[in-house]
Amino acid sequence: MVTRLIAGHKAVSAYDVSSLFPLYLHPEKGGAANVAPELSRRLAERYGRFPNPREVLGYVYAMLYNPLYRRRYGVLLRRGFPRIQFPRESRHFRRLAGLGGELIALHLLEDERLRAAPVRFLGDGGRPLGSARKSVCDYRESEGRLYVNEHGLCFDGIDAGVWAFRVGGYQVLSNWLQARAGLVLSYHQNRELRQIAEALRLTLRVQQEIAVAEAR
Secondary structure (H helix, E strand, O other), rough: OOOOOOOOOOOOOOOOOOOOOOOOOOOHOOOOOOOHHHHHHHHHHHHHOOOOHHHHHHHHHHHHHHHOOOOOOOOHHHHOOOOOOOOOHHHHHHHHHHHHHHHHHHHHHOOHHHOOOOOEEEOOOOOOOOOOOOOEEEEEOOOOEOOOOOOOOOOOOOOHHHHHOOOOEEEHHHHHHHOOOOOOOOOHHHHHHHHHHHHHHHHHHHHHHHHHHHHO
């Protein structure tokens, strides 16, 4: 995952400690790219220039969301940190770095497309989400709706893949709602969930583009 904040102890998995890799070191002194000098030299030789740190991050992020990479190295990824190979062609690198940058903007909820998220919130917004006794989440694939209480309050326009999407050990939408069980959603919380759902939908689309780009 990517974040602009310092991560919590177990932000992604309930079983593993989170590790944080900052893009820049010592930002109070202007910031130095957190990229190994040897890698910088090799990439500069390979591509004719050293890619800026955000391009490097975008490429790495794209590879980590590449379905082909995840399937091929799934067992190894469960045991340790990933190893990333860089392509020989600058054009291929730039294409994947761009797609990774798109994913980063989506996951930080900064992509402009999220301002007009198509998911709708239907029902009496003054009613609270379901409690621990009555499930907060009732997803009905045939309707494309996620019901969040027994009074018919729901989010409309949720694809099955979006509902099933997981990050680490968590099902994203379910975990977000369970954490707010019994509460009335504020305007900003309502908007945030709709934006998250749209970000996940677009993530699935970008992942397909990454897989196609890598297969060529």
